[in-house]
Amino acid sequence: MLGFAQLFASRLVKAAAILIAIVVMNFFLVHAAPGDPAMVMAGEAGAADEKFVTQLREQFGLDRPLYEQLGTYIGKVVQGDLGFSYRQQRPVWDILAERLPATLVLTLTAFILALAAGVALGTLAAVTVGTWADSAITVVALLAYATPIYWIGLMLSLLFSIQLGWLPAFGYETIGAGYTGLAHVADVAVHLILPVITLALFYMAGYARLTRASMLEVRSLDFVKTAKAKGLTQGRIVTRHVLRNAILPVITVAGIQAGQLVGGSILIETVFAWPGIGRLAFEAVLQRDYQVLLGIFLVTSVMVILFNILTDILYGLVDPRIQVSQ
Numbered sequence: 001m002l003g004f005a006q007l008f009a010s011r012l013v014k015a016a017a018i019l020i021a022i023v024v025m026n027f028f029l030v031h032a033a034p035g036d037p038a039m040v041m042a043g044e045a046g047a048a049d050e051k052f053v054t055q056l057r058e059q060f061g062l063d064r065p066l067y068e069q070l071g072t073y074i075g076k077v078v079q080g081d082l083g084f085s086y087r088q089q090r091p092v093w094d095i096l097a098e099r100l101p102a103t104l105v106l107t108l109t110a111f112i113l114a115l116a117a118g119v120a121l122g123t124l125a126a127v128t129v130g131t132w133a134d135s136a137i138t139v140v141a142l143l144a145y146a147t148p149i150y151w152i153g154l155m156l157s158l159l160f161s162i163q164l165g166w167l168p169a170f171g172y173e174t175i176g177a178g179y180t181g182l183a184h185v186a187d188v189a190v191h192l193i194l195p196v197i198t199l200a201l202f203y204m205a206g207y208a209r210l211t212r213a214s215m216l217e218v219r220s221l222d223f224v225k226t227a228k229a230k231g232l233t234q235g236r237i238v239t240r241h242v243l244r245n246a247i248l249p250v251i252t253v254a255g256i257q258a259g260q261l262v263g264g265s266i267l268i269e270t271v272f273a274w275p276g277i278g279r280l281a282f283e284a285v286l287q288r289d290y291q292v293l294l295g296i297f298l299v300t301s302v303m304v305i306l307f308n309i310l311t312d313i314l315y316g317l318v319d320p321r322i323q324v325s326q
Helices: 004-034 037-045 052-059 067-080 092-128 133-144 151-165 182-217 222-230 235-262 267-271 277-287 290-318
Strands: none
Touching: 004 067, 004 290, 092 133, 092 182, 092 235, 092 267, 092 277, 092 290, 133 182, 151 182, 151 267, 182 235, 182 267, 222 235, 235 290, 267 277, 277 290
16 A cells, blocks of 8 residues: 555656646747737727727736746646636636536546447457458458548438437537426436547447457466466456456557547547537637647646646556566
8 A cells, every 4th residue: 555655656756847847838838939918918809000009919818928927837737726817707717617528528438438339349349250250340440540520420410310300419508498407417318429429439340440459468477377278268268367357458458548538539529519618729820829738738747737736546446567667
Protein backbone atom coordinates (compact mmCIF):
# COMPACT_ATOMS: atom_id res chain seq x y z
CA MET A 1 0.00 0.00 0.00
CA LEU A 2 2.89 2.33 0.80
CA GLY A 3 4.48 1.53 -2.57
CA PHE A 4 1.23 2.40 -4.33
CA ALA A 5 0.99 5.71 -2.46
CA GLN A 6 4.58 6.57 -3.39
CA LEU A 7 3.93 5.67 -7.01
CA PHE A 8 0.80 7.81 -7.11
CA ALA A 9 2.57 10.76 -5.45
CA SER A 10 5.47 10.47 -7.89
CA ARG A 11 3.07 10.45 -10.83
CA LEU A 12 1.27 13.54 -9.50
CA VAL A 13 4.54 15.48 -9.14
CA LYS A 14 5.53 14.61 -12.71
CA ALA A 15 2.02 15.46 -13.90
CA ALA A 16 2.20 18.89 -12.27
CA ALA A 17 5.51 19.66 -14.01
CA ILE A 18 4.12 18.48 -17.36
CA LEU A 19 0.98 20.53 -16.86
CA ILE A 20 2.96 23.74 -16.23
CA ALA A 21 4.95 23.14 -19.42
CA ILE A 22 1.70 22.54 -21.34
CA VAL A 23 0.15 25.76 -19.98
CA VAL A 24 3.15 27.82 -21.09
CA MET A 25 3.32 26.16 -24.51
CA ASN A 26 -0.40 26.55 -25.14
CA PHE A 27 -0.26 30.23 -24.14
CA PHE A 28 2.43 31.04 -26.70
CA LEU A 29 0.85 28.91 -29.43
CA VAL A 30 -2.56 30.56 -29.02
CA HIS A 31 -1.09 34.06 -29.00
CA ALA A 32 1.09 33.25 -32.02
CA ALA A 33 -2.01 32.54 -34.11
CA PRO A 34 -3.06 35.33 -36.51
CA GLY A 35 -5.95 37.54 -35.47
CA ASP A 36 -6.76 40.03 -32.75
CA PRO A 37 -9.57 39.51 -30.19
CA ALA A 38 -9.99 43.27 -29.85
CA MET A 39 -10.52 43.64 -33.60
CA VAL A 40 -13.09 40.83 -33.60
CA MET A 41 -15.03 42.36 -30.70
CA ALA A 42 -14.85 45.83 -32.20
CA GLY A 43 -16.09 44.54 -35.54
CA GLU A 44 -19.04 42.80 -33.89
CA ALA A 45 -19.85 46.02 -32.04
CA GLY A 46 -19.86 47.94 -35.32
CA ALA A 47 -17.20 50.38 -34.14
CA ALA A 48 -13.85 49.10 -35.41
CA ASP A 49 -12.06 52.46 -35.20
CA GLU A 50 -8.54 52.60 -33.76
CA LYS A 51 -9.53 54.40 -30.57
CA PHE A 52 -12.19 51.83 -29.66
CA VAL A 53 -9.83 48.93 -30.42
CA THR A 54 -7.18 50.52 -28.19
CA GLN A 55 -9.70 50.83 -25.35
CA LEU A 56 -10.63 47.16 -25.70
CA ARG A 57 -6.97 46.10 -25.58
CA GLU A 58 -6.41 48.15 -22.42
CA GLN A 59 -9.61 46.82 -20.84
CA PHE A 60 -8.62 43.18 -21.27
CA GLY A 61 -4.88 43.60 -20.76
CA LEU A 62 -4.00 42.79 -24.36
CA ASP A 63 -1.74 45.87 -24.61
CA ARG A 64 0.70 44.50 -22.04
CA PRO A 65 3.88 42.64 -23.00
CA LEU A 66 3.37 38.94 -23.62
CA TYR A 67 5.50 37.86 -20.67
CA GLU A 68 3.33 39.96 -18.32
CA GLN A 69 0.18 38.39 -19.74
CA LEU A 70 1.74 34.94 -19.26
CA GLY A 71 2.67 35.67 -15.65
CA THR A 72 -0.83 36.96 -14.90
CA TYR A 73 -2.42 33.92 -16.54
CA ILE A 74 -0.25 31.37 -14.70
CA GLY A 75 -0.92 33.13 -11.41
CA LYS A 76 -4.66 32.87 -11.98
CA VAL A 77 -4.47 29.21 -13.07
CA VAL A 78 -2.58 28.28 -9.90
CA GLN A 79 -5.46 29.85 -7.94
CA GLY A 80 -8.03 27.90 -9.97
CA ASP A 81 -9.10 30.87 -12.10
CA LEU A 82 -9.16 30.22 -15.85
CA GLY A 83 -9.86 33.83 -16.70
CA PHE A 84 -12.69 35.77 -18.29
CA SER A 85 -14.11 35.32 -21.79
CA TYR A 86 -13.73 38.48 -23.85
CA ARG A 87 -16.46 37.42 -26.24
CA GLN A 88 -19.10 36.04 -23.88
CA GLN A 89 -18.37 38.33 -20.95
CA ARG A 90 -18.45 35.40 -18.52
CA PRO A 91 -15.90 33.47 -16.43
CA VAL A 92 -14.34 30.62 -18.42
CA TRP A 93 -15.12 28.14 -15.63
CA ASP A 94 -18.83 28.87 -15.97
CA ILE A 95 -18.72 28.32 -19.74
CA LEU A 96 -16.79 25.05 -19.43
CA ALA A 97 -19.07 23.83 -16.64
CA GLU A 98 -22.02 24.19 -19.02
CA ARG A 99 -20.37 22.46 -21.97
CA LEU A 100 -18.17 19.79 -20.36
CA PRO A 101 -20.95 17.41 -19.17
CA ALA A 102 -22.30 17.04 -22.72
CA THR A 103 -18.82 16.22 -24.03
CA LEU A 104 -18.13 13.73 -21.23
CA VAL A 105 -21.43 11.94 -21.87
CA LEU A 106 -20.63 11.70 -25.57
CA THR A 107 -16.97 10.72 -25.35
CA LEU A 108 -17.18 8.30 -22.41
CA THR A 109 -20.14 6.47 -23.95
CA ALA A 110 -18.33 6.27 -27.29
CA PHE A 111 -15.12 5.13 -25.57
CA ILE A 112 -16.84 2.32 -23.64
CA LEU A 113 -18.69 1.17 -26.76
CA ALA A 114 -15.54 1.29 -28.91
CA LEU A 115 -13.43 -0.59 -26.37
CA ALA A 116 -16.02 -3.30 -25.64
CA ALA A 117 -16.96 -3.85 -29.29
CA GLY A 118 -13.36 -3.61 -30.49
CA VAL A 119 -12.03 -6.19 -28.02
CA ALA A 120 -14.98 -8.51 -28.70
CA LEU A 121 -14.59 -8.31 -32.49
CA GLY A 122 -10.81 -8.63 -32.27
CA THR A 123 -11.15 -11.71 -30.08
CA LEU A 124 -13.67 -13.26 -32.47
CA ALA A 125 -11.38 -12.55 -35.43
CA ALA A 126 -8.40 -14.14 -33.65
CA VAL A 127 -10.37 -17.24 -32.63
CA THR A 128 -11.76 -17.69 -36.15
CA VAL A 129 -8.59 -16.65 -37.99
CA GLY A 130 -8.62 -17.60 -41.67
CA THR A 131 -12.41 -17.94 -41.86
CA TRP A 132 -15.04 -15.70 -43.45
CA ALA A 133 -15.79 -14.15 -40.04
CA ASP A 134 -12.17 -13.07 -39.64
CA SER A 135 -12.12 -11.61 -43.15
CA ALA A 136 -15.41 -9.75 -42.62
CA ILE A 137 -14.25 -8.21 -39.34
CA THR A 138 -10.91 -7.20 -40.87
CA VAL A 139 -12.58 -5.55 -43.88
CA VAL A 140 -15.13 -3.68 -41.74
CA ALA A 141 -12.37 -2.51 -39.37
CA LEU A 142 -10.25 -1.25 -42.26
CA LEU A 143 -13.18 0.63 -43.78
CA ALA A 144 -14.14 2.21 -40.46
CA TYR A 145 -10.54 3.18 -39.78
CA ALA A 146 -9.93 4.67 -43.23
CA THR A 147 -13.21 6.56 -43.70
CA PRO A 148 -13.34 10.15 -42.38
CA ILE A 149 -15.59 10.29 -39.32
CA TYR A 150 -17.37 13.45 -40.44
CA TRP A 151 -18.44 11.66 -43.66
CA ILE A 152 -19.71 8.69 -41.66
CA GLY A 153 -21.65 11.07 -39.43
CA LEU A 154 -23.25 12.82 -42.39
CA MET A 155 -24.20 9.51 -44.05
CA LEU A 156 -25.69 8.08 -40.84
CA SER A 157 -27.65 11.28 -40.32
CA LEU A 158 -28.87 11.22 -43.91
CA LEU A 159 -29.99 7.58 -43.63
CA PHE A 160 -31.47 7.30 -40.15
CA SER A 161 -32.73 10.87 -39.75
CA ILE A 162 -33.63 12.19 -43.19
CA GLN A 163 -34.59 9.02 -45.07
CA LEU A 164 -35.96 6.76 -42.33
CA GLY A 165 -36.85 9.35 -39.69
CA TRP A 166 -35.89 7.03 -36.85
CA LEU A 167 -33.42 9.25 -34.98
CA PRO A 168 -32.91 13.01 -34.49
CA ALA A 169 -30.33 14.51 -36.81
CA PHE A 170 -28.71 16.93 -34.38
CA GLY A 171 -28.83 18.51 -30.93
CA TYR A 172 -28.59 17.39 -27.33
CA GLU A 173 -32.32 17.26 -26.56
CA THR A 174 -35.67 18.10 -28.08
CA ILE A 175 -36.00 21.88 -27.96
CA GLY A 176 -39.13 23.05 -26.17
CA ALA A 177 -40.22 19.57 -25.10
CA GLY A 178 -39.68 20.29 -21.40
CA TYR A 179 -38.93 16.68 -20.49
CA THR A 180 -37.89 15.88 -16.92
CA GLY A 181 -36.67 12.80 -15.07
CA LEU A 182 -36.51 9.55 -17.05
CA ALA A 183 -38.20 11.15 -20.03
CA HIS A 184 -35.33 13.66 -20.28
CA VAL A 185 -32.74 10.89 -19.94
CA ALA A 186 -34.45 8.91 -22.71
CA ASP A 187 -34.60 11.99 -24.92
CA VAL A 188 -30.86 12.68 -24.49
CA ALA A 189 -30.09 8.98 -25.08
CA VAL A 190 -31.94 9.04 -28.42
CA HIS A 191 -30.00 12.14 -29.51
CA LEU A 192 -26.80 10.42 -28.38
CA ILE A 193 -27.07 7.37 -30.63
CA LEU A 194 -25.78 8.76 -33.94
CA PRO A 195 -22.86 10.85 -32.60
CA VAL A 196 -21.74 8.01 -30.31
CA ILE A 197 -21.76 5.43 -33.10
CA THR A 198 -19.93 7.81 -35.42
CA LEU A 199 -17.22 8.60 -32.89
CA ALA A 200 -16.91 4.99 -31.67
CA LEU A 201 -16.49 3.38 -35.12
CA PHE A 202 -13.03 4.80 -35.74
CA TYR A 203 -11.62 3.78 -32.35
CA MET A 204 -13.43 0.42 -32.39
CA ALA A 205 -11.65 -0.44 -35.64
CA GLY A 206 -8.26 0.26 -34.09
CA TYR A 207 -8.98 -1.77 -30.95
CA ALA A 208 -10.28 -4.70 -33.03
CA ARG A 209 -7.17 -4.83 -35.20
CA LEU A 210 -4.84 -4.44 -32.23
CA THR A 211 -6.65 -7.13 -30.19
CA ARG A 212 -6.56 -9.58 -33.09
CA ALA A 213 -2.84 -9.06 -33.75
CA SER A 214 -1.94 -9.27 -30.06
CA MET A 215 -3.97 -12.45 -29.49
CA LEU A 216 -2.44 -14.18 -32.51
CA GLU A 217 1.00 -13.39 -31.13
CA VAL A 218 0.21 -14.55 -27.58
CA ARG A 219 -1.52 -17.80 -28.53
CA SER A 220 1.70 -19.12 -30.10
CA LEU A 221 3.64 -18.80 -26.82
CA ASP A 222 4.67 -21.78 -24.71
CA PHE A 223 2.35 -21.19 -21.75
CA VAL A 224 -0.68 -21.37 -24.07
CA LYS A 225 0.56 -24.68 -25.48
CA THR A 226 0.97 -25.93 -21.93
CA ALA A 227 -2.61 -24.92 -21.10
CA LYS A 228 -3.83 -26.86 -24.14
CA ALA A 229 -1.77 -29.88 -23.08
CA LYS A 230 -3.46 -29.81 -19.67
CA GLY A 231 -6.81 -30.26 -21.39
CA LEU A 232 -8.31 -26.87 -20.57
CA THR A 233 -11.33 -25.83 -22.59
CA GLN A 234 -10.96 -23.46 -25.53
CA GLY A 235 -13.03 -20.78 -23.80
CA ARG A 236 -10.90 -20.88 -20.66
CA ILE A 237 -7.68 -20.74 -22.66
CA VAL A 238 -8.89 -17.73 -24.64
CA THR A 239 -10.24 -15.72 -21.71
CA ARG A 240 -7.87 -16.62 -18.86
CA HIS A 241 -4.59 -17.04 -20.74
CA VAL A 242 -4.58 -15.51 -24.22
CA LEU A 243 -6.86 -12.47 -23.84
CA ARG A 244 -5.56 -11.52 -20.40
CA ASN A 245 -2.02 -11.21 -21.74
CA ALA A 246 -2.99 -9.81 -25.13
CA ILE A 247 -5.12 -7.02 -23.66
CA LEU A 248 -2.17 -5.03 -22.29
CA PRO A 249 -1.30 -3.28 -25.59
CA VAL A 250 -4.98 -2.41 -26.00
CA ILE A 251 -5.03 -0.87 -22.51
CA THR A 252 -1.98 1.22 -23.41
CA VAL A 253 -3.56 2.63 -26.55
CA ALA A 254 -6.98 3.06 -24.92
CA GLY A 255 -5.47 4.90 -21.96
CA ILE A 256 -3.83 7.40 -24.30
CA GLN A 257 -6.90 7.84 -26.49
CA ALA A 258 -9.40 8.14 -23.64
CA GLY A 259 -8.19 11.62 -22.77
CA GLN A 260 -7.73 12.60 -26.40
CA LEU A 261 -11.36 11.76 -27.14
CA VAL A 262 -12.50 14.81 -25.17
CA GLY A 263 -10.45 17.16 -27.28
CA GLY A 264 -10.93 15.19 -30.48
CA SER A 265 -14.70 15.45 -30.69
CA ILE A 266 -14.73 18.80 -32.52
CA LEU A 267 -15.84 17.30 -35.84
CA ILE A 268 -18.55 15.14 -34.29
CA GLU A 269 -19.94 17.95 -32.17
CA THR A 270 -19.95 20.28 -35.16
CA VAL A 271 -21.67 17.78 -37.48
CA PHE A 272 -24.36 16.90 -34.94
CA ALA A 273 -24.61 20.35 -33.30
CA TRP A 274 -23.67 18.77 -29.97
CA PRO A 275 -23.21 21.49 -27.31
CA GLY A 276 -19.86 20.31 -25.92
CA ILE A 277 -16.39 21.78 -25.50
CA GLY A 278 -15.30 20.49 -28.91
CA ARG A 279 -17.82 22.75 -30.61
CA LEU A 280 -16.96 25.48 -28.12
CA ALA A 281 -13.30 25.24 -29.16
CA PHE A 282 -14.28 25.66 -32.80
CA GLU A 283 -16.34 28.74 -31.96
CA ALA A 284 -13.55 30.16 -29.78
CA VAL A 285 -11.05 29.85 -32.65
CA LEU A 286 -13.35 31.79 -34.98
CA GLN A 287 -13.93 34.46 -32.32
CA ARG A 288 -10.27 34.62 -31.20
CA ASP A 289 -11.43 34.00 -27.63
CA TYR A 290 -8.01 33.22 -26.17
CA GLN A 291 -9.13 32.61 -22.59
CA VAL A 292 -11.74 30.03 -23.57
CA LEU A 293 -9.27 28.24 -25.84
CA LEU A 294 -6.64 28.11 -23.10
CA GLY A 295 -9.24 26.82 -20.64
CA ILE A 296 -10.26 24.03 -23.03
CA PHE A 297 -6.64 23.08 -23.65
CA LEU A 298 -5.95 22.97 -19.93
CA VAL A 299 -8.98 20.80 -19.13
CA THR A 300 -8.24 18.33 -21.92
CA SER A 301 -4.57 18.17 -20.91
CA VAL A 302 -5.52 17.35 -17.33
CA MET A 303 -7.78 14.55 -18.58
CA VAL A 304 -5.04 13.07 -20.77
CA ILE A 305 -2.62 13.06 -17.83
CA LEU A 306 -5.18 11.52 -15.45
CA PHE A 307 -6.06 8.77 -17.91
CA ASN A 308 -2.37 7.95 -18.33
CA ILE A 309 -2.00 7.62 -14.55
CA LEU A 310 -5.09 5.40 -14.42
CA THR A 311 -3.63 3.27 -17.21
CA ASP A 312 -0.49 2.64 -15.16
CA ILE A 313 -2.63 1.60 -12.20
CA LEU A 314 -4.80 -0.63 -14.40
CA TYR A 315 -1.71 -2.52 -15.57
CA GLY A 316 -1.18 -3.86 -12.08
CA LEU A 317 -4.82 -4.88 -11.73
CA VAL A 318 -4.91 -6.75 -15.04
CA ASP A 319 -1.55 -8.46 -14.53
CA PRO A 320 -0.11 -8.36 -10.97
CA ARG A 321 3.25 -9.50 -12.31
CA ILE A 322 3.82 -6.04 -13.80
CA GLN A 323 5.65 -3.64 -11.53
CA VAL A 324 5.23 -0.04 -12.68
CA SER A 325 8.36 1.93 -11.86
CA GLN A 326 8.28 5.42 -10.46
